[in-house]
Amino acid sequence: MAISIATHTDVNWRRNAPTxxxxxxxSGRDLQADDALLPHSHPWGQVTYALEGVMRVTANNSSWIVPPLRAIWIPPEVEHAITVLETTQLRPLFVHADRAPFAGPMCQVLEVSSLLRELIVALEQHDQHEQSARQALLGELILDELARSATRPIRVPLPDDKRLKALCAALIAAPGAELTLKDWAAQVGASERTLARLFERELGMGFGQWRQQVRLAHAAPMIARGTPLLLVAQELGYTSQSAFSAMFKKTFGCSPSAFFDFQ
Structure with a gap:
């Protein structure tokens, strides 16, 4: 059931608007699986982060699946939506536009360092409707750490064409599906050639590459939860753990274990 933006954002979150x-x-709220924050925007930037749980963030015509060791920077005025995939302790940080840690209108995937997580936990202990010298200090430390955060190229672009939208939504819901582009063409009412053109025109990549991005996005929270790589590979449609690891290394330049080593 979707959370009312009028209640949740306009009333509660705006009381915490940065200055x-x-x-x-x-701000913060504990959310259940299938809860959703409907598309909205605000004049401040937002670091969308959850202490626990997994969520899907949609913005900039893209989608990201976000586990606790990742966060999404959303610039001011960028419309975004959140779907909760697992029970989530959502703890977004609101950043005044003049202090944005990253320039430009594009969202960024951030690594959440141990220090950044502990700073967020410390800030949460204070009354968010008051301000103290310690809160101000924690805020400055968080802003400094955000600007130093490593960014990761985990992004799933989304299409506008309704036929391609149907295909992409189905694959995001079931990334391990082994259907070929020809199989999908029969399901969404377009020829294989038309779908191939649409992938290149709207998403800037072929069907296989886009599906790979979806599978990588789903792999992140699974690995973060400690799921064995063999099970991750099987669930996401790879023939073996080595095939999954090879694809991962080709994309990110390191193995899955090295990628998540900073925890």
Whole structure:
């Protein structure tokens, strides 16, 4: 059941809107699987982060699956939506536009360092409707750490064409599906050639590459939860653990274990 934006964002979150004097604030809510924050935007930037759980963030015509060791930077005025995939402790950070840690209108996937996580946990202990010297100090430390955060190229672009939308939505829901582009063409009412053209025109990549991005996005929270790589590979449609690991290394330049080594 979708959470009312009028209630949740306009009333509760706007009470915590950042200001030049208080450039970083926090809001928070514990959400259940299938809860959703409907598309909305605000004049401040947002670091979408969950202490626990997994969520899907949609913005910039793209989708990201976000486990606790990742966060999404969403610039000011960018419309975004959140779907909760597992029970989630959502703890977004609101950043005044003048103190945005990254330039430009594009979202960024951030690594959440141990230090950044502990700073967020410390900030949460304070009353968010008041301001103290310690809160101000924690806010400045968080802003500094955000600007130093490594970014990761985990992004799934989304299409506008309704036929391609149907295909992409089905694959996001079941990334291990082994259907070929020809199989999907029969399901969505378009020829294989038309779908191939649409992938290149709207998403800037072929069907196989896009499906690979979807599978990588789904792999991140599974690996973060400690799921054995063999099970990750099987669930996402790879013939073996080595095939999955090879694809992962080709994309990110390191093995899955090295990629998540910073925890």
């Amino acid at each position: 030049p004097e208080r450039p970083l604030t926090m």
